[in-house]
Amino acid sequence: MQNDHLTDNTRRLAVIGGGIMGVTLAYRLSQKGFSVTIYERGDNLGGLAGFITYDGVRIDRFYHTILSSDMSMQTLIQESGVADRLHFVETKQGFYDNGRLYPFNTPIDLLTFPPLNLFQRLRLGLQVIYAQFESDWRKIDQIPVQDWLLKVSGRGVYNKVWKPLLNAKFDSTAKDVPATYIWSRLKRMMGTRQGVTSKEMMCYLEDGYYTLIEGLAALCERQGVAIRLNTAIDEIVIENGRAVGVRTPDGLTYYDAVISTLQSPILSAMIPAAPQPFRDLLSRQEYLGVLCPLLILKRSLMPYYVLNITDESIPFTAVVETTRLRDPKYVNGHHLVYLPKYLAPDNEMARWPDDRVQTEWLKHLKRMFPEFDESWITEFLVQRARYVEPIRPIGTLDQIPPIRTPVERLYMGNTVMIYPDLGNGESVTRFAQKVADVVLAEAPGWEPVRLGVIAEEH
Numbered sequence: 001m002q003n004d005h006l007t008d009n010t011r012r013l014a015v016i017g018g019g020i021m022g023v024t025l026a027y028r029l030s031q032k033g034f035s036v037t038i039y040e041r042g043d044n045l046g047g048l049a050g051f052i053t054y055d056g057v058r059i060d061r062f063y064h065t066i067l068s069s070d071m072s073m074q075t076l077i078q079e080s081g082v083a084d085r086l087h088f089v090e091t092k093q094g095f096y097d098n099g100r101l102y103p104f105n106t107p108i109d110l111l112t113f114p115p116l117n118l119f120q121r122l123r124l125g126l127q128v129i130y131a132q133f134e135s136d137w138r139k140i141d142q143i144p145v146q147d148w149l150l151k152v153s154g155r156g157v158y159n160k161v162w163k164p165l166l167n168a169k170f171d172s173t174a175k176d177v178p179a180t181y182i183w184s185r186l187k188r189m190m191g192t193r194q195g196v197t198s199k200e201m202m203c204y205l206e207d208g209y210y211t212l213i214e215g216l217a218a219l220c221e222r223q224g225v226a227i228r229l230n231t232a233i234d235e236i237v238i239e240n241g242r243a244v245g246v247r248t249p250d251g252l253t254y255y256d257a258v259i260s261t262l263q264s265p266i267l268s269a270m271i272p273a274a275p276q277p278f279r280d281l282l283s284r285q286e287y288l289g290v291l292c293p294l295l296i297l298k299r300s301l302m303p304y305y306v307l308n309i310t311d312e313s314i315p316f317t318a319v320v321e322t323t324r325l326r327d328p329k330y331v332n333g334h335h336l337v338y339l340p341k342y343l344a345p346d347n348e349m350a351r352w353p354d355d356r357v358q359t360e361w362l363k364h365l366k367r368m369f370p371e372f373d374e375s376w377i378t379e380f381l382v383q384r385a386r387y388v389e390p391i392r393p394i395g396t397l398d399q400i401p402p403i404r405t406p407v408e409r410l411y412m413g414n415t416v417m418i419y420p421d422l423g424n425g426e427s428v429t430r431f432a433q434k435v436a437d438v439v440l441a442e443a444p445g446w447e448p449v450r451l452g453v454i455a456e457e458h
């Protein structure tokens, strides 16, 4: 192929992955004058934050909330012109313990929480306060979560509350989790608390979380971003140590730089010409998956947005009724209940067929809610994802890949790199700004690509 046309001053970027990270990056970089193409394997943008259409309305594929403290998200909501569809709501949580449901929202709920004695309740409260004052996350990254919790909460609270919650969330990987996980989570959740009554405030978008992604995508298109759906990247083409383009089933397209937002093992598989130690680093990264049935019900199941479960015989991690947040009138009056189970990579439940999941899940749901009847169910839809939550065992900080990879002009951003924050829309959109800043800083130094020369080398 002969093409001796030199690129003009506009830098062309390929962003791989159309989840919230990819779309935010495309928006920020096109704002700065880059010519951006998003490549998304699926038939819609959104990734884990995508949607399904049911009864003519959009329903989040997985439960998604925006916290009242999520300022990066709220800024993007403003910029994308969908703020008039954002609502703030006081939400409630509960605990399921030993066959009973308990409210767990206010300091009074904590001080009267029946599964613990008074001394244990005070220690649990102290743990929450202790987390707010701890600022050196590198120090607690060295401490197993169990040790950190035992020190302040004590054995009784640990066994009754923390241990079952950790097992539910981390499956068989719970023992390797550093204290940063609970510390990060406690800090994030306390950010939603408002006023002396400590009310928990969360937000929702009328047409679901995807409303933001749709708004950003519209802005992107106005700024000239090309969005290529149903287009999986097979390979990031690397020549002489530099990323020069992407290969799809349609062929090779050249870019000045490539930005991957893919989970690390997926990226590893598509860069055969990258240095092997870097590919190994990416492919070693483990993730929890999720098996997440969504029940579409004719009536509400419980008064809570989320019910934490400390009964280890229940196979799912929590019960999340999102229509306790998003008004059911925006989903044609349906009530939406998600029953997620986070799965370690070796958990064979990942391979359970949908009907087996349904039988097992309903058996336990009936045990938890004796009044629940299967006639309430309109639909039982099993959603799954393999790469959800990165597993970061203690002592592996040096395994976090850099934004600027060892391959020249190949940049990356994914939830593994967001540590010690948790992976959520807020942290992902903040991190997208960091990736954009690195690209902006380096782009002036990029030599213009002489497309013809590169093409002749093939």
Ligand SMILES: Cc1cc2nc3c(=O)[nH]c(=O)nc-3n(C[C@H](O)[C@H](O)[C@H](O)COP(=O)(O)OP(=O)(O)OC[C@H]3O[C@@H](n4cnc5c(N)ncnc54)[C@H](O)[C@@H]3O)c2cc1C
Pocket (backbone or CB within 6 Å): 016, 017, 018, 019, 020, 021, 022, 039, 040, 041, 042, 045, 046, 047, 048, 049, 062, 063, 064, 065, 066, 231, 232, 233, 234, 261, 262, 263, 266, 290, 292, 340, 385, 388, 414, 415, 423, 424, 425, 426, 428
């Ligand atoms: C059950 C569950 C509940 C959650 N709850 C919340 C919540 O309440 N609040 C919150 O803020 N966050 C929540 N999250 C987390 C949030 O969904 C993620 O942090 C966020 O969506 C990650 O976005 P991302 O763009 O980094 O990754 P992804 O969404 O995974 O995007 C990656 C994209 O790359 C695409 N892709 C993969 N391979 C290729 C290829 N070869 N070529 C092209 N494209 C490819 C994928 O299709 C995908 O669209 C939840 C997640 C789950 C699973």
